[in-house]
Amino acid sequence: MAEESFLTDDFLRQLMNVGEVDILVGLPTYNNAKTVGPIVHAIQSGILRGFPRERAAIINVDGGSRDGTPDLVRGCSIDDLRPASNLYALRTLHSISTKYASSPSSEVAFRTILAAAELLRAKACVVMSPESANIEPDWLSKLLRPIYHDNFDLVTPTYGRHKFEGLLITNLLYPMTRALYGLRIREAYSPEFGFSGHLGSHFLGQNVWNDGTGRAGAELRFTLAAITGKYRICQSFLGEKIHLEPRAPDLVPALRQTVGTLFSALDPDFPVWSIVAGSEPVPTTGPDQEVLLEPLRVNRKRLREMFSTGVAELESVFQSILSPITLAELQRIAHMGEEDFHYPAELWVRTVYDFAASYQKSVISRDHIIQALAPLFRGRAFTFVIENRNLSAPDVEKNIEALCLEFERLKPYLLQLWKSRE
Amino acid sequence: MREMIISELSQALHEIARSLAHFLPRVIVMLILALVGWVFAYVVKVVLRTVLRLVKFDKLSENAGASQLLSKAALPSATEMLSRFAFWVAWLGFILLGVSVLGILGLQEQVARFFLFLPRLFVALLIMFFGLLAASFFSRAALLAAVNANMPSPRVLSLAVRSIIIVFVFSVVFEELGLAETTMLVAFGIAFGALMLGLAIAFGIGGRDLAQRFLEKKIVRDKKQENEDELSPL
Numbered sequence: 001m002a003e004e005s006f007l008t009d010d011f012l013r014q015l016m017n018v019g020e021v022d023i024l025v026g027l028p029t030y031n032n033a034k035t036v037g038p039i040v041h042a043i044q045s046g047i048l049r050g051f052p053r054e055r056a057a058i059i060n061v062d063g064g065s066r067d068g069t070p071d072l073v074r075g076c077s078i079d080d081l082r083p084a085s086n087l088y089a090l091r092t093l094h095s096i097s098t099k100y101a102s103s104p105s106s107e108v109a110f111r112t113i114l115a116a117a118e119l120l121r122a123k124a125c126v127v128m129s130p131e132s133a134n135i136e137p138d139w140l141s142k143l144l145r146p147i148y149h150d151n152f153d154l155v156t157p158t159y160g161r162h163k164f165e166g167l168l169i170t171n172l173l174y175p176m177t178r179a180l181y182g183l184r185i186r187e188a189y190s191p192e193f194g195f196s197g198h199l200g201s202h203f204l205g206q207n208v209w210n211d212g213t214g215r216a217g218a219e220l221r222f223t224l225a226a227i228t229g230k231y232r233i234c235q236s237f238l239g240e241k242i243h244l245e246p247r248a249p250d251l252v253p254a255l256r257q258t259v260g261t262l263f264s265a266l267d268p269d270f271p272v273w274s275i276v277a278g279s280e281p282v283p284t285t286g287p288d289q290e291v292l293l294e295p296l297r298v299n300r301k302r303l304r305e306m307f308s309t310g311v312a313e314l315e316s317v318f319q320s321i322l323s324p325i326t327l328a329e330l331q332r333i334a335h336m337g338e339e340d341f342h343y344p345a346e347l348w349v350r351t352v353y354d355f356a357a358s359y360q361k362s363v364i365s366r367d368h369i370i371q372a373l374a375p376l377f378r379g380r381a382f383t384f385v386i387e388n389r390n391l392s393a394p395d396v397e398k399n400i401e402a403l404c405l406e407f408e409r410l411k412p413y414l415l416q417l418w419k420s421r422e
Numbered sequence: 423m424r425e426m427i428i429s430e431l432s433q434a435l436h437e438i439a440r441s442l443a444h445f446l447p448r449v450i451v452m453l454i455l456a457l458v459g460w461v462f463a464y465v466v467k468v469v470l471r472t473v474l475r476l477v478k479f480d481k482l483s484e485n486a487g488a489s490q491l492l493s494k495a496a497l498p499s500a501t502e503m504l505s506r507f508a509f510w511v512a513w514l515g516f517i518l519l520g521v522s523v524l525g526i527l528g529l530q531e532q533v534a535r536f537f538l539f540l541p542r543l544f545v546a547l548l549i550m551f552f553g554l555l556a557a558s559f560f561s562r563a564a565l566l567a568a569v570n571a572n573m574p575s576p577r578v579l580s581l582a583v584r585s586i587i588i589v590f591v592f593s594v595v596f597e598e599l600g601l602a603e604t605t606m607l608v609a610f611g612i613a614f615g616a617l618m619l620g621l622a623i624a625f626g627i628g629g630r631d632l633a634q635r636f637l638e639k640k641i642v643r644d645k646k647q648e649n650e651d652e653l654s655p656l
Binding site for chain 2: 165166167168169189251252254255258302305306309310313314317363364365368371372374375377
């Protein structure tokens with residue numbers, strides 16, 4: 001059953017004019033005039049190179065851009081590619097742009113793409129981020145080919161990243177997802193991924209859009225739905241990820257989108273993750289992960305200070321969330337000097353599991369629980385930076401692997417917390 | 423003369439006996455009402471306590487910060503307090519009903535006023551509870567926001583938010599109860615105005631240079647430096 005009720009009449013009319021497609025590329029945008037042109041050309045080029053005989057459509061869903069982004073998408077003609085690359089379309093390449101809201105919402109954008117994919121009966125779909133500064137045409141093939149030719153249902157990317165970039169992923173999201181759900185998916189939350197029409201329809205039909213759980217971080221919920229639904233998942237290495245905006249996104253919104261989504265999924269997914277032991281690798285095309293080592297300026301002093309201040313100032317909040325032993329240990333390390341400071345992996349894992357269990361029981365406002373994790377994450381980030389500042393890429397990988405194993409080893413602690421709080 | 427005295431005395435005794443005969447059943451009715459009221463109030467207390475325990479009211483009260491206040495005052499838990507309150511209100515209601523049966527002039531009016539006061543008391547208690555809940559929520563939100571924004575003295579900010587909300591809540595509660603309405607309104611106005619004026623003077627005039635440096639540091643330089651040195655979490 002198509003979820004067309006929330007789509008505009010104009011958008012539905014455009015979709016009906018397209019008919020059915022084999023490949024659908026979703027491009028959510030909001031004020032991306034700087035990058036959207038080259039990205040659309042990369043997508044068009046990727047389709048013409050990799051899937052010249054397939055029926056394809058590019059669906060741009062815009063969150064009310066004020067910089068003319070949708071006009072730029074509509075203005076990207078396939079003819080612009082020909083002089084340079086000698087590419088010719090064997091089929092009509094449809095390009096549709098719709099405005100889903102007057103303010104941006106990645107969840108609504110994703111839902112619109114899923115609904116369009118279902119209406120067009122797309123076999124393979126891919127979502128591309130408008131914020132990546134270096135999307136290559138072959139990214140499309142890397143994300144679509146395993147679905148279109150090898151019957152996978154979800155393709156998540158892996159990237160070449162600096163060893164200190166994406167610390168929330170390497171220190172929490174990846175190890176915890178892996179320990180709980182049993183699959184070693186490096187980028188469970190990513191703005192670029194490919195999926196089958198079956199998986200898209202399955203997720204679209206789930207009750208995650210109106211109950212609040214799907215409001216933030218729907219991409220992560222999508223990956224978790226693929227795992228719990230036992231869909232076929234693989235990874236594909238895309239290359240180095242370069243953000244257009246060098247400024248780091250704020251930590252608290254990032255925590256809400258990732259950790260908040262993961263914690264909220266644990267309750268409904270309990271029957272699945274509670275019986276999983278250990279973890280398995282997923283099929284991967286290209287390297288599992290590429291660690292880059294260029295020098296990077298990190299304000300370590302600020303990380304440690306914000307951790308210590310947080311532990312001291314939020315004591316009353318932590319008393320509601322953490323076990324007395326964990327809190328006492330955190331207070332002990334908070335008083336250490338910069339040279340001696342060390343936030344060990346075991347304590348970090350216990351901290352995260354305490355937070356997950358408290359989130360489940362809503363000991364205080366759930367959003368406050370997520371916010372309270374921010375200063376502790378900074379402490380862990382400080383230790384990770386210190387531990388790995390002089391290490392080679394394989395050694396950094398070894399440390400990440402050791403942390404993952406610690407998450408797996410302490411999983412019974414989470415189960416115990418879960419059961420004792422019921 | 424002697425016969426007259428005896429007759430008057432006898433008449434007076436008869437009057438007393440008649441009055442007693444007239445009044446005694448009312449006293450008995452009052453006592454019965456008080457007894458029935460006690461049983462009813464006890465049942466209300468037990469039922470309410472069970473319901474509150476089922477809905478984990480103590481947890482809610484703890485989140486609101488009410489439990490801490492009760493604990494500091496060496497009072498029982500919020501569930502127990504509310505159950506006892508319901509018991510006394512219910513029993514007092516029956517006792518007053520019994521007193522009104524006695525037909526004592528002036529007392530009936532007071533009893534009626536008490537029953538009219540009960541809904542206001544209930545509303546005031548509700549306002550106080552949810553007010554404390556709001557104070558706890560917003561003060562914690564302020565604390566977390568201040569800590570994550572690396573602002574100085576987050577606890578002072580949190581305490582200020584909590585105090586303002588509690589003062590406001592209590593002024594509304596007293597107004598609802600009809601107690602010292604004008605005094606509370608004036609007190610709230612003075613307290614709130616003084617706080618704002620004090621902050622404005624302290625920050626704007628007393629520490630003008632400091633305020634300038636602080637704002638420059640926080641908004642311009644620090645932000646730039648923080649953004650440059652911040653690691654990308656995703």
